[in-house]
Every structure is written in structure tokens, then in C-alpha cells.
Amino acid sequence: xxxxxxxxxxxxxxxxVDVSVxxxxxxxxxxxxxxxxxxxxxxxLAACLVKNEDDRPLFDRLFDAAFPLVGAAREAGKRRKRxxxxxxxxxxxxxxxxxxxxxxxxxxxxxxxxxARRREMPRDxxxxxxxxxxxxxxxxxxxxREFTARDVQEARDVVRELGRGLRARLARRERQARxxxxxxxxxxxxxxxxxxxxxxxxxxxxxxxxxxxxxxCDLSGSVAAASELLLGLIAPAAGWFRRSHLFAYVDRLCAVxxxxxxxxxxxxLDLHARSxxxxxxxxxxxxxxxxxxxxxxxxVLGDARNNRRPPRAELLRAVGDRVExxxxxxxxxxxxxxxxxxxxxxxxxxCDAVFECVDLSALVAAVRQTx
Amino acid sequence: xxxxxxxxRDGLRAARYITNARVETAVFLAxxxxxxxxxxxxAGAGKTELAKVLAEMLQTDLVRLQCYEGLDExxxxxxxxxxxxxxxxxxxxxxxxxWDEVSHHIFSREFxxxxxxxxxxxxxxTVVLLIDEVDKADPEFEAFLLxxxxxxxxxxxxxxxxxxxxxPVVVLTSNRTxxxxxxxxxxxxxxxxxxxxxxxxxxxxxxxxxxxxERLRVQVARFxxxxxxxxxxxxxxxxxxxxxxxxxxxxxxxxxxxxxVRQTLALIVKHEEDLRKAESKVSTLLAAAARx
Numbered sequence: 041x042x043x044x045x046x047x048x049x050x051x052x053x054x055x056x057v058d059v060s061v062x063x064x065x066x067x068x069x070x071x072x073x074x075x076x077x078x079x080x081x082x083x084x085l086a087a088c089l090v091k092n093e094d095d096r097p098l099f100d101r102l103f104d105a106a107f108p109l110v111g112a113a114r115e116a117g118k119r120r121k122r123x124x125x126x127x128x129x130x131x132x133x134x135x136x137x138x139x140x141x142x143x144x145x146x147x148x149x150x151x152x153x154x155x156a157r158r159r160e161m162p163r164d165x166x167x168x169x170x171x172x173x174x175x176x177x178x179x180x181x182x183x184x185r186e187f188t189a190r191d192v193q194e195a196r197d198v199v200r201e202l203g204r205g206l207r208a209r210l211a212r213r214e215r216q217a218r219x220x221x222x223x224x225x226x227x228x229x230x231x232x233x234x235x236x237x238x239x240x241x242x243x244x245x246x247x248x249x250x251x252x253x254x255x256x257c258d259l260s261g262s263v264a265a266a267s268e269l270l271l272g273l274i275a276p277a278a279g280w281f282r283r284s285h286l287f288a289y290v291d292r293l294c295a296v297x298x299x300x301x302x303x304x305x306x307x308x309l310d311l312h313a314r315s316x317x318x319x320x321x322x323x324x325x326x327x328x329x330x331x332x333x334x335x336x337x338x339x340v341l342g343d344a345r346n347n348r349r350p351p352r353a354e355l356l357r358a359v360g361d362r363v364e365x366x367x368x369x370x371x372x373x374x375x376x377x378x379x380x381x382x383x384x385x386x387x388x389x390x391c392d393a394v395f396e397c398v399d400l401s402a403l404v405a406a407v408r409q410t411x
Numbered sequence: 412x413x414x415x416x417x418x419x420r421d422g423l424r425a426a427r428y429i430t431n432a433r434v435e436t437a438v439f440l441a442x443x444x445x446x447x448x449x450x451x452x453x454a455g456a457g458k459t460e461l462a463k464v465l466a467e468m469l470q471t472d473l474v475r476l477q478c479y480e481g482l483d484e485x486x487x488x489x490x491x492x493x494x495x496x497x498x499x500x501x502x503x504x505x506x507x508x509x510w511d512e513v514s515h516h517i518f519s520r521e522f523x524x525x526x527x528x529x530x531x532x533x534x535x536x537t538v539v540l541l542i543d544e545v546d547k548a549d550p551e552f553e554a555f556l557l558x559x560x561x562x563x564x565x566x567x568x569x570x571x572x573x574x575x576x577x578x579p580v581v582v583l584t585s586n587r588t589x590x591x592x593x594x595x596x597x598x599x600x601x602x603x604x605x606x607x608x609x610x611x612x613x614x615x616x617x618x619x620x621x622x623x624x625e626r627l628r629v630q631v632a633r634f635x636x637x638x639x640x641x642x643x644x645x646x647x648x649x650x651x652x653x654x655x656x657x658x659x660x661x662x663x664x665x666x667x668x669x670x671x672v673r674q675t676l677a678l679i680v681k682h683e684e685d686l687r688k689a690e691s692k693v694s695t696l697l698a699a700a701a702r703x
Contacts, residue, residue: 059599066444070600073443074416074436083436087600093451096603204589208550215481234497 180400184266217306220244253284258342266371291316318352335364344384353386358389422468437602447581451600453548455648462541462582477526478548489529518569531579609636620656633700647679
């Protein structure tokens, strides 16, 4: 049994589930304690080896392959065959069964993308980790213009992690800011409990108000990748703000939410329309003016390419006067600003800051500086 | 601890906790291997309840540490009782004792304020330690937990290491609002507690709200199961199902129809937008619940 558990752990590792030596030992002890009745064995191994529920379907498949039902081998084989897509070798003994299962999984399309990527990586774990870090570094320096669909997919994971960091940062800063001036009266009062020694100074609590956040992102083809990543970056931190409104636009404004790293529009959004920020501004000003308050931080991402329609810059000025801070993020290199149909120079004076963000690292830096 | 799987199964059942083989096996292993059990899953699926039931089953005390943002060592592990120490110093000074003598005993167990983690460690008998919603605490806090969870001991710089006399049974719960650190997760057995299926939930309702008649009970369980499949901001918890069942009893409902459901829906669906979404689906869900 020990050998089979070790084999099974090897199989899991080969599929990208990180299993430590200590966990393997736990598994052996667990099986010794709980016995080898099949479903109990499955749950025992799962409790010790699978620490992330996302890995559970993979674990179940590998378990079925490594520990086929005794006496019902044919049935188990059938099940495996379905996974393997008619791999006839699947009904053989456990060792080969495992190998067949592994082979079949690698061919299976539409699996969890993270897993798919892991599987393509070299077997050696440290090498794989180095590869992952290098890929990540390359990704945050890759200009948005050169992003492929696969890059966007991978960047989503990176962005989600960074977004969580952002939120932690906001919370930490707030905690530090909350500590106000020394409260003399309360310090003296509490020192009485300690014989007049002011061992614990008391501070006046400050309650800094949280700002509101409004984000406008251009989802038209040229800058969609940058927008999507900006939204993904901000979404985890959005809950921290007093109120937050995420909007996407092309020629109309549409409220969006972020679900699992993807942008989910809450209304109709025509992605193939021609960008018209002037009209978006008009809509923002006339129907959503109530989201713009004195403590609003308004973040706009777009290339200000208006298809030669009226820019309505006076509206942006009005918006900028109304909100606390208006920041524009441009996913285009500075050299291309104001070329062709870009009317950035009309909008820029109304903004408190304009950032040039051609890649993920610049985007993260801009967001950190702004929030 | 010496238990068998059957004892765990019967124990959970006797404590009125209805569950499946997965939970039973994980609990059994946590007891036998004396390892912390990390229960993850959606809010309201019965993770915290599991710890309470475990305490009941083992006939022991439950020590609960509710995690929150900003929870620190002083609140979770131990703290020196400054007031008492100062009083002691002043009393000693009045008696004319020297510093050496005083400093020797102001850092003794007598002046240590116990917090949940040290209380669970120093308890004279095995207790159940529930560390609730670990994901709410700051990542740094997990570092404090590591020593407690792997060696069942607490290091107090002035005092040395306090080792557990009896290893506590530890249950951690997490709603996965963030990933826990690898180091913490590796030290625990992992258990995913999901919502029960409609049959299991009907059984739970039967146990906790016996006055609801059987047909209605099955309908309620199926309706809630259908509701959880909708993409709601917050899926109804088991506790909310029970509230609803009690509500229906109190209203003397005998038949679950669309009008009754709409009137009482606020008991199980709490968000405005969820309510709107659910209301539009009431008749479909009812039809599905009526089919068997």
C-alpha cells in the first residue's frame, strides 16, 4: 500500500499538484488509521493531499485511475475510457492505468487554464518556478498592443494577485492613519490603573472618510486588454471604497462588474460601435451625475480617439470640477497622443493627472500612485 | 486520540449533525492523526457548526478565536497583565524588596493573561479550538498560528515555551476571501464543506424543525437547492433554510405556492438584487421542486 501511495503522490506531482513530503507522510498515516475501503481511502488521501478545492476534480480522476474498483474493473475501465477518449489500454493494472490516465488528461482540451499551463511546464519543480517568475516578469513589461488572447488570460491571474495586494495596502494605510494625536485626558485616566505610570499612551481616534471610486474604461478593440486588466486590478480593492461604480464604454456607458477576473456588463454594450467619449460624457453628466461627489476619485482609461466626433471637453471640465480627483490613464505611448483622431490634449487640462501606461507595470504603478 | 470511524459517525449523528462520508473521514483523521482540520466552503454551509458539534461529541469545551482584520498576538496568543505587574512592583517596594527578587517573579504565569490560543494549549484536558474565519485575519497573523498548530506550543520570550498538556482538537474555517499561506495549509488536513444536497437538507430540516410536515419539508429543501444554483450574490445558508421552515410553520402553511413563497422569500434571500432575481424565478423553481 505504501508503494501505491507513493506512486499516486508522484502522479499528482506530475500533474502539477504540489504535495510536500510531510503531506505524503500524513497520507500514509491516514491510510493506516482509516483503512483501505475505497471511498474512505479516497477521502483520506484527499484530506491530506489536496489543499485546494480546484484540484479536486483532477484528484478524483487520478484516484479512479490509480485505484480502480476491484471486481468491477470493466466498469471502471469504461469510465476511464470516456475520459481517455477510447484509450483501450486503460483497463490494465494500476501502474499502467495511471500512465494512461495521465496521457489522456494531457490531450483533454478545455481544462482549467492554470492547469493547462502548469502541465506544459518542465517537470523539475524549481525549474518550473523559475520559468513562471521569468514569464511573469516578461508579461508585466509586455506592451498592451502586443497582447495575445493567451497573454490576457495569464495577465488576469497576475492582476488578481496584485489587486489583492492593493487592497491590503489600502487597509494598512488606513490603519496607520487612524492613529491620531495623543489623547492626554485618556492617557492620564488609564495610567491610574497602573499606579500613575502612563505605560500605555492613548490616542485620539481619527476616522478618515473613505473616498468614492468611479472607473470609466474604454472597451473598444484597441484598448480593451488594458481596460480589462485595469478593472481586474481594481475590482478586489473596490470593496474598500465607500461606494464604487465600475463603468465600461464604447459609445455608450454601461455598468459592469468583475466576475472571476472577467468583465461582466450589466446592460447592453456594443463592442463594435465606434468610440464616442463625448456622448459617454454626456450620458455620465446627465444620467449618472449622482455618482460624482466631492469625495469621488474618477479614473478614466481610454485613448481619447473619438472618431472625429465632438469631444465635449467642457463636460469633462465640469465633471473634473465636481469630483475630488480626475485621473486619466492612456494605454498608448506618449508619441502617439494627439495623432490622428486622438483629442487627448482637449481632455488633459481637465484632469488632475494623466498617466502613460503602455504595459502592466506602468498600469500598476499608476494605480498605486492614484489610490 | 483513540476513536473509530463508526464512533465518529455515530457521535456526529448523536450531536444532531447530519453530514456525509467526506466530513466523517476528515474529522476522524483529524482526531486520530491529531492534526488541525481546515474547513473551507461557502458561508453558511455548517463549518463553524462542525466545531461546536465536535466539542459536544467529545464532551469538552469549545475555545473560540474569531479572526478579524488587525487581530494581533496580544489578542490571540497571550499578553502580560501590566496592571497587576505594576501593583506587584509597588507592593514589593513598600516591603523593601530588591529588584532581583521582584524581577524574578513578575514574569511568571500568574501575570500572564490568557487568550484563546494559550487557553486551548494550557487547558488541563483536551478542548476543541475553533479558529473561525482565518482568511479575515492579516497574513502576518498566520505566522503566529504556525507554531501553535504544528507543535502545539506557545513561546513566551520571558518565560520559555509552554507546551500543551493535552493536544487540543483544532478546527480552522475559511471562506476563501483570500488564499491562505502554503505553510499554514500544509500543516492542516483539508476539508471542503459544501451545501448539502436536497435530500440531506430535508433530513436536517426534519431534525431541527420536526413540526414541518414531510411533503413541505422536501419541497422546501428542493426549492432552496434550486435557489442556490441561481447566480446569487449570497446563496441561502442552512440556517436560513431552517428559519424559512420555522417561518412557514408559524404561518401555518400547508402548501408551498408562488404567493406564499413571494411573501416569505425575504427570510432566505437578503440582498435586494438577489430578491428580484429570485422572485422572477419562483414559479420555475416551484415546478422543479414539485417534480420528483
